[in-house]
Amino acid sequence: MSAFAYPARFSAGNDGRVLVEFIDLPRVATDGKDEREAMEEAIDALGSDLSIRLSRHEDIPSPSAPKRGQRLVPVPLWLAPKLAFHEHPICRPVPNC
Numbered sequence: 001m002s003a004f005a006y007p008a009r010f011s012a013g014n015d016g017r018v019l020v021e022f023i024d025l026p027r028v029a030t031d032g033k034d035e036r037e038a039m040e041e042a043i044d045a046l047g048s049d050l051s052i053r054l055s056r057h058e059d060i061p062s063p064s065a066p067k068r069g070q071r072l073v074p075v076p077l078w079l080a081p082k083l084a085f086h087e088h089p090i091c092r093p094v095p096n097c
Contacts, residue, residue: 004075004083007066008042010035023070024061025049039073047076050083 007023013031018038022028022045030045032038053060060083066072075083 004080005072006046006063006075007070008073009070010038020045020073022046022073023066024064039071042073043076046073047079050075051079054082 006025009021009023011019011021013019017031017033018035019031020029020038020042022042025046028045028049030038030041032041050060052058
C-alpha cells in the first residue's frame, strides 16, 4: 500500500452532492458538487489534515488497503516530499522533521 494515498468512501448526499469520508482519518470529511470536485476537495482536505499533524508532531496513520467501493485519494504533491522525509527512519529521533 502506498503511503501517499489514503482510502476514502465517496457517497451521494441527500442534496445531490458527493460526500467523501476518509477511512483512516475519521476527523477528515468533505464534499463536492460532482465526482471531480469531490476528489479535488478530498485531496485538499487530506493535505490540510496531514500538514497539521506534521506541524503538531502528531502520529501520521498509515493508510489501509482500500476495500470494495472505496477510492484512493492521493496526498497533494506539495506535501509528499515532507511526508516522505517524516516517514524516513533517519528522521525519527530528530525533532522538527
